[in-house]
Amino acid sequence: MFDIARADRSVREAIATTTSPGVIVPASSANVGPGYDAVGLALDLPLLATVEPPQAARVISFGAGADELPTDETNAVWHGLLTWCERTHQSIPDVTLHVHSAIPLEGGLGSSSAALVAGLSIGRMLVGGDVDINELATELEGHPDNALPALLGGIVVKPVHSAPRRFIPRRDLVCVVVHPDERMSTTQARSALPTHIPLADAAANAARCAAVVMGIAGLAPLDPTDFEDVIHQPARFAIMPTSGACVTALVNAGIPAFLSGAGPTVAALVSTADHPDPQGAVRQVLSDIPGQLDIVSLPMNTSGTITINV
The missing domain is CATH 3.30.70.890 (GHMP kinase, C-terminal domain)
Structure with a gap:
């Protein structure tokens, strides 16, 4: 059985010890009952993606899904990085990404969204570019109620034809x-x-x-x-x-x-x-x-x- 608390501790240890540039993306809980495909919450369960010197693999995964996720261009994190570079007309950096995730696969906590958001965010960090990351993440993921909370935090509402609205949840x-x-x-x-x-x-x-x-x-x-x-x-x-x-x-x-x-x-x-x-x-x-x-x-x-x- 997947142990969320244990996976969480492992990723936080990686965050505390890494000196590489990277991004931390939270898990997300979409729909929130009646808010189907429109409302999502960001939860403090992390995915860490760091930029490392190039190796044979494009992506090396640790933690959740490490033994079944692809290591080549089909990996969702790399796909996010590649898409960012394509949309900003920038060259793809010659790097390998290390991904430590505490978010269970196919569990309903936004593992695929976190991966795509991590790749897009690393692309923006490495090559820059004037692209609306919220719109691009929504387009790629197809589920704004996962992608936008992962990017923005808090509780996010996304109407179809207007900008997302973000609120801070009650502190209790x-x-x-x-x-x-x-x-x-x-x-x-x-x-x-x-x-x-x-x-x-x-x-x-x-x-x-x-x-x-x-x-x-x-x-x-x-x-x-x-x-x-x-x-x-x-x-x-x-x-x-x-x-x-x-x-x-x-x-x-x-x-x-x-x-x-x-x-x-x-x-x-x-x-x-x-x-x-x-x-x-x-x-x-x-x-x-x-x-x-x-x-x-x-x-x-x-x-x-x-x-x-x-």
């Missing part, structure tokens, strides 16, 4: 992620979605989405029932029953919870004012859920992608 909120011992590709999770949504359901989802954003930003009360969704969660819970059972149990216990991205990870937003031990509170609620669950508290990330050693 901690995100406790519940990661079942399984994986789910975004392609498979999207294939389960309905092709049509009744108008009344769409209107109700829009209202709940506004309430969720306001609640997380501290502009209104945070109500667990506002995280109900009719667009993507019911269909996905049909193929991820453990995730559905976790969300139901947490919401019934008064804790806001939702499927993180395409799943299977569940995210719970816990107020330290109500629960001094957020992780313990979630663990207690889910004690009767069968199967292995990796339960970890993650602070909200408000800094987004940052460069180091430059």
Whole structure:
């Protein structure tokens, strides 16, 4: 079973000891209940990508997915760097990238977005260029609710035809992620979605989405029932029953919870004012859920992608 806390410690050790230039990109939790493809949160679970002298491999990975990620031009981090250079009409630097990630693959925490954002950010760091990285990341990733929180930090709302709106989450909120011992590709999770949504359901989802954003930003009360969704969660819970059972149990216990991205990870937003031990509170609620669950508290990330050693 993937151990998020252990992976997190390993990447933070790499961050503390590296002297190479690089970027740190946070994980992200997309959709946030009713905010399908429009709202995302940045979480303080890092991916570190550093620039190293050229070797035979374009990318050398450590941590999450290290034994299955490609080392050539097809690697997502390298693809981001290559795309940045192409769009800015710059030569591709002769370097190798070392990537240390604590973000589980196909877990619903934005591993692919973090990789693409890391490559784009390294490209901008190395060769410069006047390109809107927010727009390019959204174009490449296809999911602004993952890419933009990874770049900007905080909670981000992205309307289709206008600029992203970024808000700082309430300081008392901690995100406790519940990661079942399984994986789910975004392609498979999207294939389960309905092709049509009744108008009344769409209107109700829009209202709940506004309430969720306001609640997380501290502009209104945070109500667990506002995280109900009719667009993507019911269909996905049909193929991820453990995730559905976790969300139901947490919401019934008064804790806001939702499927993180395409799943299977569940995210719970816990107020330290109500629960001094957020992780313990979630663990207690889910004690009767069968199967292995990796339960970890993650602070909200408000800094987004940052460069180091430059």
